[in-house]
Amino acid sequence: MxxxxxxxxxxxxxxxxxxxxQAIAKYENLLREQGSENIQxxxxxxxxxxxxxxxQRDGIYIQxxxxxxxxxxxIMERAMRLSEEVIRYLTIxxxxxxxxxxxxxxxx
Numbered sequence: 206m207x208x209x210x211x212x213x214x215x216x217x218x219x220x221x222x223x224x225x226x227q228a229i230a231k232y233e234n235l236l237r238e239q240g241s242e243n244i245q246x247x248x249x250x251x252x253x254x255x256x257x258x259x260x261q262r263d264g265i266y267i268q269x270x271x272x273x274x275x276x277x278x279x280i281m282e283r284a285m286r287l288s289e290e291v292i293r294y295l296t297i298x299x300x301x302x303x304x305x306x307x308x309x310x311x312x313x
Contacts (some may be wrong), residue, residue: 206241207272209301214285214294215264225265228290232241232269235284238288239277245270270299 216228225248234242249266258264278296285291 207240207274209239209270209299210278210296211299212269212281214267214269214292215254215258215292216267217259217292218261218263218265218288220265220290223292225267228288229267232284233282235281235309236269236271236273236277239273239280240269241273241277243270243272249286264287264292 214232216225220228229246229248233246236244247268249268251263251265254262254264282294284295285294
């Protein structure tokens with residue numbers, strides 16, 4: 206069963222546009238190989254970090270929203286951890302709002 210996830214990761218600021226696109230494609234293909242669906246990617250651009258990470262003051266933020274089986278997350282995060290281009294990543298499980306029946310009021 207696929208669950209909805211959101212992954213935000215930060216790439217090194219010294220990467221060229223071509224290298225950024227290659228990194229995005231690499232993680233997108235990794236998710237597709239693991240059976241992920243509905244992959245939506247947003248390049249948030251270069252931004253100033255709140256504090257220095259790996260001697261970097263800026264970073265290129267990438268956001269991915271997708272549905273995937275649970276084991277796909279561990280595989281992708283391991284690839285990010287071993288990568289030189291990713292300086293920080295975070296994956297969260299998205300809450301899916303279900304339609305709730307609202308109580309009805311009766312007129313007396």
